[in-house]
Amino acid sequence: MPTPSQPIGVFDSGYGGLTVLREIVKKLPQYDYIYLGDNARTPYGTRSFDTVYHYTLECVQHLFDRGCRLVILACNTASAKALRNIQQLDLPAQYPGLDGPDRRVLGVIRPTTEVIGTYSKTGKVGVLATRGTVTSESYRVEIEKFFPGLGVFQEACPMWVPLVENGEYDSPGADYFVKQHIDRLLAQSPDIDTLLLACTHYPLLLEKIKHFAPSGATILSQGGIVSDSLADYLVRHPEIEAQCSKHGQRTFLTTDATEDFDRQATIFYGQPVQSIHLAL
Template identity: 75%
Template sequence: MTQPIGIFDSGYGGLTIMREIVNALPQYDYVYLGDNARTPYGTRSFETVYQYTLQCVRHLFEQGCQLVVLACNTASAKALRNIQQLDLPTLAPGPNGPSRRVLGVIRPTTEVIGRYSQTGQVGILATRGTVLSESYVVEIEKFFPGMGVFQEACPMWVPLVENDEFDKPGADYFVKQHIDRLLAQSPNIDTLLLACTHYPLLLPKIKQYTPPHVTILSQGEIVARSLADYLKRHPDLATRCSQSGERRFLTTDSAADFSRQATIFWGDTVTARQVVL
């Protein structure tokens, strides 16, 4: 049985993270699981997101995954800590702590975001659930104390992407509206983080309405570099992840619908299989 690296998201957006991870580490096997039947997570309670995410992590462990990346900001914000602290010791017991690992996308980003800002003021564009969790505010303070963090929830951005409207004229109003609101919070914001895996598809329009002196960061490359470093620092885990370049795609909803829609995010043809959790 293969022992792939698992990539989890509530829907399609995590494919933008997986694409960058595969580009950086093409030798490994990967299995992607999208919980499309229960998306979106951004509007759900902490407890619900935690339970849904835990079910998906369990399923990926059953697929042989030794390492699972929560390529979903909402799941990383609302579920990761509980899973790491409460569930992993039981799900994957080992002589020196859990034998398997679950990682998120928030920490790798917050570890480096301060390096991009000259003014010490950054803006976060995210779903309402991620904004309300305050996860970015808390984590950035750990690594860059005193940094100004300003947040803006963009509830229309995910629907625009998932309904294939991200590059249509109708998206301009909502993109400009939220960027203007965020930048109005402080004139010194010089770095914007796209803290949702769907948002890279809106990048051309985001750039259009963002002043040229403001740096825009997507998470994919940052997370991919962080994972590569993590595997170097944990060679025992890296050797347990199989390496035959296999990619599999799973969804909790229609496989045909997923395969069709996922192509937008993955950039290539996808053939998915439906699973029941």
């Protein structure tokens, strides 16, 4: 009998996590992946902690039901508002193992905070994120663990995700909102020399962000950071790596209309996507 597929799950509230999946697949093409976008209930950035936790757990559970042993929350809001509860409460209770839970869920915040301080010469970094991520204070708390004393300044950019998801990320109208939030961030400290795009939608605004950012500033997207971190994780956890199937298969799920998802997802993922509808 063929070995059952045990893909790596990648979850996001919408399309943004596809920018992370794109980099993961580029670095680790041999594995099978399932991407789940909860497009019917996006955006998560404005929702309460309890709601984000409930939605995220439901989607993670579905990925587990499809054979995933490892799930990446490629969503900053879900990582900020749901990951800790899932790791500390749900996994030990539902999937106990001899050396910890036999299902694993990882986020995008920790890999980023482990390295962000190495990019800054001034010791001042700026975080551009959704309101939910900023309010959670997750970046301040995690960065303090790895780089005590690093100055962390945050700016919520509530219009950036709608601009991207409505296909306006390259339009002249987007300039106003990109400049507005970068100016507000820099007003907190003119010495900020590193900007973190702490939402996986924001790489589509990268060219505009570069235009309005200070000359010479380092702008960090999370896809490459997360893919490097995942590769390292799989080396350090061979018992998890051995369970991941390796047929190079890609499956895309969406809780909304597949036609809309496929059209938008192709932009984020960089190649044609054919999705399957998932009713939750």
